[in-house]
Amino acid sequence: MRALSSVCLFGLSVVALLAADPRPLTVDELWSLKRLGPPALSPDGRSVVVEVTSFDMTENESDSDLWLLSADGTRQRQLTAHKAKDSGPAWSPDGRWIAFTSKREGDDQPQVYLISPEGGEARRVGKISTGVSSIRWFTDSKRLAFLSAVWPDLKTDEEQGKRAKSRADAKVKAFAIESTHYRYWDRWMADDRVTHLFTVDTETGATRDLLAGWTNGVRALEPSADLYDVAPDGNELAFVADLGPDPGRSPNTDIVTVSVADGSRQVLTADNPAHDTSPRYSPDGRSLAWLRRVKPRFYAERPRLAVWDRTALTHRVLTEGWDRSPSAPTWTADNARLLFTAEDRGRVPLWSIAVQGGAPNLVANGTVGSFELSRDQTILVTSQSTLSQPTRIQAYRLTGLDVEVRSSPVSLESFNNGAVASWTLGVVSQTNIAGWNGEPVQSWIVHPPDFDPSKKWPLLQMVHGGPHGAWNDEFHHRWNSQVLAAKGYVVVGVNFHGSTGWGQAFVESSLGRYGEKEFADVEAMTDAMLARGYIDAERLVAAGGSFGGYMMAVINGRTNRYKAHVCHAGVYNWESMLASDFPGTLNESLGVFPWEDRERYLRQSAHLGAAQFSTPTLVVHGELDYRVPVSQGFEYFNTLRVRGVPARLLYFPDENHWVLKPQNARLWHEEFFGWLARYAPGGGK
Numbered sequence: 221m222r223a224l225s226s227v228c229l230f231g232l233s234v235v236a237l238l239a240a241d242p243r244p245l246t247v248d249e250l251w252s253l254k255r256l257g258p259p260a261l262s263p264d265g266r267s268v269v270v271e272v273t274s275f276d277m278t279e280n281e282s283d284s285d286l287w288l289l290s291a292d293g294t295r296q297r298q299l300t301a302h303k304a305k306d307s308g309p310a311w312s313p314d315g316r317w318i319a320f321t322s323k324r325e326g327d328d329q330p331q332v333y334l335i336s337p338e339g340g341e342a343r344r345v346g347k348i349s350t351g352v353s354s355i356r357w358f359t360d361s362k363r364l365a366f367l368s369a370v371w372p373d374l375k376t377d378e379e380q381g382k383r384a385k386s387r388a389d390a391k392v393k394a395f396a397i398e399s400t401h402y403r404y405w406d407r408w409m410a411d412d413r414v415t416h417l418f419t420v421d422t423e424t425g426a427t428r429d430l431l432a433g434w435t436n437g438v439r440a441l442e443p444s445a446d447l448y449d450v451a452p453d454g455n456e457l458a459f460v461a462d463l464g465p466d467p468g469r470s471p472n473t474d475i476v477t478v479s480v481a482d483g484s485r486q487v488l489t490a491d492n493p494a495h496d497t498s499p500r501y502s503p504d505g506r507s508l509a510w511l512r513r514v515k516p517r518f519y520a521e522r523p524r525l526a527v528w529d530r531t532a533l534t535h536r537v538l539t540e541g542w543d544r545s546p547s548a549p550t551w552t553a554d555n556a557r558l559l560f561t562a563e564d565r566g567r568v569p570l571w572s573i574a575v576q577g578g579a580p581n582l583v584a585n586g587t588v589g590s591f592e593l594s595r596d597q598t599i600l601v602t603s604q605s606t607l608s609q610p611t612r613i614q615a616y617r618l619t620g621l622d623v624e625v626r627s628s629p630v631s632l633e634s635f636n637n638g639a640v641a642s643w644t645l646g647v648v649s650q651t652n653i654a655g656w657n658g659e660p661v662q663s664w665i666v667h668p669p670d671f672d673p674s675k676k677w678p679l680l681q682m683v684h685g686g687p688h689g690a691w692n693d694e695f696h697h698r699w700n701s702q703v704l705a706a707k708g709y710v711v712v713g714v715n716f717h718g719s720t721g722w723g724q725a726f727v728e729s730s731l732g733r734y735g736e737k738e739f740a741d742v743e744a745m746t747d748a749m750l751a752r753g754y755i756d757a758e759r760l761v762a763a764g765g766s767f768g769g770y771m772m773a774v775i776n777g778r779t780n781r782y783k784a785h786v787c788h789a790g791v792y793n794w795e796s797m798l799a800s801d802f803p804g805t806l807n808e809s810l811g812v813f814p815w816e817d818r819e820r821y822l823r824q825s826a827h828l829g830a831a832q833f834s835t836p837t838l839v840v841h842g843e844l845d846y847r848v849p850v851s852q853g854f855e856y857f858n859t860l861r862v863r864g865v866p867a868r869l870l871y872f873p874d875e876n877h878w879v880l881k882p883q884n885a886r887l888w889h890e891e892f893f894g895w896l897a898r899y900a901p902g903g904g905k
Contacts, residue, residue, distance in 0.1 A: 242644040244669050244706035247889040249643075250697060251275050251882050254635035256611045258590035259289075259601045260309050260318075265594035266291050267337060268601055268632055269299065269309045269318050270613055277882045286320060288337060291599060291615055293630040299335060300342060306333070308354065308445070312361040317422070319345075319364055321352050332364060332420060346425030348418070349381030354445040358454045364420050365450055365457060367443045369413040372435050377427070387411065400468025404441050404801050406844040406876030415440040417448060417457055417478065430478050434485075436461055439473050446548070449499050449508075455480050458499035458508055463487070469804035471517060475499050475510050475528075488528060494521065498548070502555045506530055507575070509549045509558055512537065518808040520688030522724040525549055525558060527575060538573055542580055543723040546571070553595045557621055561588050563721035566650060566662055567693045570602065572621040582624045584616065587694040597621065601632070605695035607648045607666065608702060610636050644669040646705040648693075653748045656717055656740035663745050664691050666701040666711040668904070675904030678759030679749050680709040680896070681742055681782075685766030687718040687734065688727050698878060698885070699765065707893055708902025709761070712749060716741035732811025734767075734824040735774040742771065743779070758783070759900035763892070765789050766848060766877065770826055773856055776837065777829015784899035786892055788840040789848045789877050792856040794825040801846045830859050836866035838895040840888065842875035868895060 257271030268291055273284040286299040286306050300306045302324060309320045318337055321330040324344070329351025335342040345364070354367040374380050395402070395410040402410040414437035417430045431437055438447050439460045448459035461476045474489045475496045489496040494513040501508055508530060511523040525539045525546045538558070539546060546560040557572050562580075570584040570591055584591075589603040589611060600616040614629035646667040655661030668677065682699060684691050691713035701711045715721070717737035718730035730737050742762075749755045761784045764771050769790020776785060791797055795814055797806065807813045814821040822828060837860055841853030853869070860867035870891045872884055879888045896902070 243642060245643050245645065245700070245702045246706065247703060247886055248277060249639060250700055250703055251277055251885065253610050253639060253697075255697065256603060256613055256633070256635065257284075257307075257309075259592055259603055259613050259632075260311055261291070261592040261594060261599070261601050262311050262337070263313055263315045263595065265596065265599050268592075268613060268615075269311065269337070270633070271307055271309060271320075272635060273305075275882050277886065280881055280883045282882075286318065286335070287633070289613060289632040291594075291601065291632065293615065293632050296633050296635075297339075299337070299339065302342075306342075310355055310357055310445075312357050313359050314361040316361065319355050319357065319422075321355060321366075332366065334422060344425075345422050346420045346427050348427055349377050349384060350413075352418075353443050354447070356445055356448070356450050358419075358450050359452050360454055362422055363454070364422060365448070366418050366420065367415050367438055367447070368418055369415045369440065369443075370429065371413055372416070372431075372433055372437070375432075400466050400804050401441075401801070402468075403846045405847055409440065415443055417459055419480070430457065430480065430483055431485075432483065436463060439467075446498055449501050451501050452503060452505040458488075458501065458510075460497050460499065466804075468802075471495070471805070473497055475508070495523075497523070500549050500551060500558075502551050503553055504555050507555070509551065511546060511549065517805045519805070520686075520720060520727050522727075523547070525560060525573065527558075538575070538577070539580065543725075544580075545720065545724075546580075548590070550591070550593065552593060552597055552621065554597070559583065559591065559593060559621070561591070563690060563692065565721055566664065566690065566715060567721075570600075574622075581622050583621060584625050587692050589694075600625070602629070606693050607664065607695065608645050609640065610695045612636075643702075645702050646671060646711075648701075651748070653744050655714075655744045656737040659717070661717070661741045661744070662715045662722075664693070664701070664713040664715075665749075666705045668705045668708050668710065668902075670708075670904070671710070672904055673752075673754045675754065676756040676759075677710045677754055677904050678708065678761060678896075678900045678902055679746065679755045680704055680711045681746060681760070681762035682711055682713045683738075683742060683762060683764030683768035683771045684713060684715075684719070685764065685768045686720075687716075687730060687738065687767040688720055690715050690719040690721050692721070703889070707896075708904070709896075710749065710755060712745055714742050714745045731809060732820070732824075734810060735771070735826065736824075738771055739774055739778060742775070746781075756905065757781075761785070761896050761900045763788070763896075767791065769848070772837065773826030773833075774829065776835045777826060777832045780832075780834045782835050784896050785835050785837040786840065786895060787837055787853075787856060789842065789845055790839075790852065790856065791826070791848055792852045792859075793827040794821060796851065796855070797848070799849045799851065827855070827859065830863065833860060833863050833865050836895075836899055838868045838870060838891060840870040840872075840879075840891070842872040842877065842879070844874070844876040847877045 255273040259268045268289040284305040288297045304322045304324045306322045317334045323330045332345040333342040350368045352366045356365045420427045473495045494516045498511045508528040512526045513521045515521040524537045526537045528535045544562040550559045568587045570588045571580040573580045591602045605611045613632045616625045705711045760782045763786035765788035769787040772785040772787035839857040857869045
């Protein structure tokens, strides 16, 4: 076991600043940073526990521990130091315990552990062969709820364990599949298991499956504590389930409640044909808030914040007239307001809204990753980042929730202070240009650290994925604009038509016309940058992943002014994308299925531009990518080679849609920069 440590924040910050040796941000420096999880505020509002993840480039591994931070910002103390990963901390309502999941000695799967905030050894609470994730406390501080994937036809945990071992030891690994959802991102879902809700007694360790025998369960695509909540009286849980006969073909999640006493279930949102998610009980138990979409099958359809009256059995939608997309709804202790985050014009601020009605109010600007509010509603703890600053845990003193916070936040930790103080970073700015059809489009610009406008610099167009996502003012650990700019490129990120944060009409403006408006917006930004006078027209390059990778192939077929492309996990041929993990919703994005209108469907496919391909391209893909199957990358690379266009394939047999392992990430960056430098070297001239 590693030694625990306690740090006085003020002293460490001063030492770090004095020792600073300014230098550009590098890949190794990026991977040396501590990555901070969501802050969990103690019931008395005096302490915060946070999961801190470290990466070891040499060992090619990561480790996560729990740290305790004082809410006044004066001290941080390491709480766990086991070699296992300790994740998902949650305070007991009485403040005596911090629960978390870990896989320690003798654990085949993650289990529940408890540790006192005063320190000492953690103790395991029960054990279940199928493992534990996504824990939540009951208000009595005597029970916990959690998620676990089980075979519903088995009655005991011993039977679950035996089947798991039998499947693992079996010589035949084949699946027989009759569902559309049989794999997701990088994992298979074809072993007939479903995710159930469990409770565990913290004293006896006794566990109970609240959904025992049910062949359905909690929506299993991405298990998290966001998928369910525990009623304050402890008699009921609300959770998200997809009750359709084939969720992969016609997804429609509902809010379902289950009685702790007898396991009886009730569907609350059967009237809505689209997704209902994120249930949250009010502290007094009278209401249940949740997020409600109204358009089936489209993942970027705007969610509305709704509230269910548990007595009147009616609901109200609070944000119908507000053209943004709330997430992570959280009640205030007085039951009068809900806090939530929502993207807005390149950032993700924190908002509040009165339950009785009215427009949302801005509480904290910037990009808020997660947040917690003290019971007395005077302390707001957030995790926030910018394009130039990795995630920080900080606290605000509040005077109310109906106005924006004006006070400066107090930093609660110093994990990355020394590293950040040593960086020389490029200036970040944003601009609005006239994009497709003259409509305004926002873009971020990051200049090299040594930028001199009297010189000529190469331009790197960084095209985001989704396409219904955005480049926000936040710190990325993969596509980090400061790392890219440090190599001597002016980096731009265009929030083209289809991006989120500018209203639902802007999101849907690209549907059924993929590649058209996005291309116009990217090209308009390149033209705008050239007009500034310091961009070298002979050193234009572009890179993107997923939909951004698709855009690399689109751009390759329409212009040859870029000297090099990097296509990461890009869609190349929409027709063969029916091998993806979301085939049932392709028509929502492209307007039709190929058998309905093949001409319209293929008009949006990048592979039809192959006759015009001429730009040298680095193609990157992972074998475990089920969202954009690896054959898409192979097909694009092969086409380029057959066409005689310079191309290089970087293939990862052990990565998925992203590159997540430290040494693989280092290689990714080496190949990325090496390819660009071959055709458009960085630096001012």
